[in-house]
Amino acid sequence: MPALKQNQYGKSRVRFLRVHRRDHSHHDVSELEADVLLSGDLEGSYLSDDNSSIVPTDTVKNTLHFLAHENPDLCRGEFALVIGHHFLAKYPHLHQVKIELRERAWSRMEIADRLHPHAFTHDANGTPFTKALLVRGGETTLSSGIRDHLILKTTASGFTGYHVCDMTTLPPTTDRILSTKVTAEWTFSDLDANFQEADAAALKAIHRIFATTYSPSVQRTLYEMGEAILHDVESVATVQLALPNVHFLNIDLGKFGRPGQNVVFLPTDEPHGQIEATMVRDGFAG
Numbered sequence: 001m002p003a004l005k006q007n008q009y010g011k012s013r014v015r016f017l018r019v020h021r022r023d024h025s026h027h028d029v030s031e032l033e034a035d036v037l038l039s040g041d042l043e044g045s046y047l048s049d050d051n052s053s054i055v056p057t058d059t060v061k062n063t064l065h066f067l068a069h070e071n072p073d074l075c076r077g078e079f080a081l082v083i084g085h086h087f088l089a090k091y092p093h094l095h096q097v098k099i100e101l102r103e104r105a106w107s108r109m110e111i112a113d114r115l116h117p118h119a120f121t122h123d124a125n126g127t128p129f130t131k132a133l134l135v136r137g138g139e140t141t142l143s144s145g146i147r148d149h150l151i152l153k154t155t156a157s158g159f160t161g162y163h164v165c166d167m168t169t170l171p172p173t174t175d176r177i178l179s180t181k182v183t184a185e186w187t188f189s190d191l192d193a194n195f196q197e198a199d200a201a202a203l204k205a206i207h208r209i210f211a212t213t214y215s216p217s218v219q220r221t222l223y224e225m226g227e228a229i230l231h232d233v234e235s236v237a238t239v240q241l242a243l244p245n246v247h248f249l250n251i252d253l254g255k256f257g258r259p260g261q262n263v264v265f266l267p268t269d270e271p272h273g274q275i276e277a278t279m280v281r282d283g284f285a286g
């Protein structure tokens with residue numbers, strides 16, 4: 001009989017919208033998609049036909065809906081911790097709960113220069129997420145971030161001085177379009193932090209570095225983004241960044257009397273460069 005090395009189970013893609021009604025017309029919304037994976041004394045369900053340890057995944061889904069109802073005002077980070085603590089407290093045979101919450105971001109409509117109290121527009125640039133891992137008797141880890149946040153600038157980016165060999169065809173440039181689809185994840189060292197403020201500050205730091213510094217390479221810009229997040233957001237200990245280099249290629253209009261034009265570019269998806277790194281605050285283990 002093969003050894004059961006590792007196992008986990010749960011419910012994925014549980015979707016719900018929470019409406020926090022501050023008063024009859026002023027509402028906040030949070031639309032989430034949740035994955036919850038459970039581990040613990042569950043071997044019996046794999047090694048025999050004994051299902052008594054299985055909290056059905058349907059129950060997991062119902063629990064998420066119920067906890068959403070009871071906690072309409074918690075931000076993603078706080079809500080992830082509530083979910084994790086609930087499962088560990090209620091089911092003593094579970095040892096670990098892994099949670100991911102992905103948000104469909106809704107921002108308030110601006111009507112007559114005022115933010116509307118209950119009308120929203122989908123803020124579709126990327127998917128904000130939170131991950132939590134709660135281990136019975138162990139440490140809780142919590143991280144937040146954003147996937148596929150697309151940004152672009154039209155100058156203040158170049159790429160020169162790179163390694164040249166017989167396979168090199170790339171011309172150096174000191175003025176290029178720089179675009180990337182940021183995936184970033186930051187891990188909290190302080191579980192009492194204001195996660196919402198921290199998330200907003202981290203995204204602001206990414207934007208500030210992108211917009212206000214000359215980029216000599218995606219690698220350098222990535223490092224400066226991570227450095228800025230760690231500088232600006234005290235509650236964060238590590239930052240992981242993945243920046244695809246989304247190329248916009250200069251279209252040759254020489255035949256039409258517009259040689260070396262710098263106006264019309266071809267957007268491309270593939271192939272793309274892929275630059276990734278993890279940065280750790282001094283004094284913290286990676």
Ligand SMILES: O=c1[nH]c(=O)c2[nH]c(=O)[nH]c2[nH]1
Binds near residue numbers: 216217218
């Ligand atoms: O910023 C860049 N980093 C690279 O590693 C690279 N490679 C490449 O072809 N163009 C670029 N640009």
